[in-house]
Amino acid sequence: MANFLEIQGITKHFNLSNGQVEALEDIHFDVTKGELICLIGTSGCGKTTLLRIIAGLERQTSGRILLEGIAIGATGRERGMIFQEARLFPWLTLEDNIGFGIKGRVDKKLLRTIVRGLLEMVGLSDFAKATPNQLSGGMAQRAAIARALAADPQVLLLDEPFAALDVQTRTKLQTDLLKIWQSTRKTCIHVTHDIDEALILGQRIIVMHPSPGRIHEIISVPFPYPRCSDEPDFIALKKKLRDLFISV
Ligand SMILES: Nc1ncnc2c1ncn2[C@@H]1O[C@H](COP(=O)(O)OP(=O)(O)OP(=O)(O)O)[C@@H](O)[C@H]1O
Secondary structure: OOOOOOEEEEEEEEEEEEEEEEEEEEEEEEEEEOOOEEEOOOOOOOHHHHHHHHOOOEEEEEEEEEEEEEEEEOOOOOOOOOOOOOOOOOOOHHHHOOOOOOEEOOOOOHHHHHHHHHHHHHHHHHHHHOHHHHOHHHHHHHHHHHHHHOOOEEEEEEEOOOOOOOOHHHHHHHHHHHHHHHHHOOEHHHOOOOOOHHHHHEEEEEEEEEEOOEEEEEEEOOOOOOOOOOHHHHHHHHHHHHHHHHHH
């Protein structure tokens, strides 16, 4: 289905005491339902700002965002956000963290079923009663993904969720995220600095350009999943993306 999520002419200026920052200029793109898009670009090109505007955490200066044809301007349960840090409540168990957002909105039995299902999906069933300080960084991020999924959002917005993890854990979580995406078919917009990660995950990669932040190029990734970073075609596309980075 075309035009599930439409980003139409988004511009964002931040007013500072000594002037204005043009964080985003005339950003346009459409996202198909169930699509996994990666957003990459050098530091300061507006990736987080754009994601926050889509989440409703930040207000754009101009332009609009439509979800299934309806303009969105504030946060909503149909959009879940995952940050670089897991942001779990340290005093709650994992199951209580994951169920926190829907507690009181569904009956206790359904809450337990949803939470148990999500714990299983992210491979943390044995840690239901653990508190966040008992988890590794990778486990905490998997819990954060489960917590975002608990509200059954239509769109997952992921802001460099694996950036703070070591390489092995990051690789594992990329595989986990792909499995979760393939089983839930949530529409995902995933911000990353990592070209390999974008190529491993994205059906399309949006390359952004800084000062002001705008779209440089949108690239469709033609490789089937799971992707192999040793394939010549993968390496060639990686080189193209690297060259695009250098040119911005
Ligand atoms: N609240 C704010 N007030 C003022 N300027 C801001 C604010 N948030 C972001 N900016 C500016 O907007 C521009 C885009 O920032 P943003 O964090 O969206 O970029 P980014 O691509 O996500 O960067 P990074 O990859 O380093 O996280 C930058 O110039 C930044 O300084």
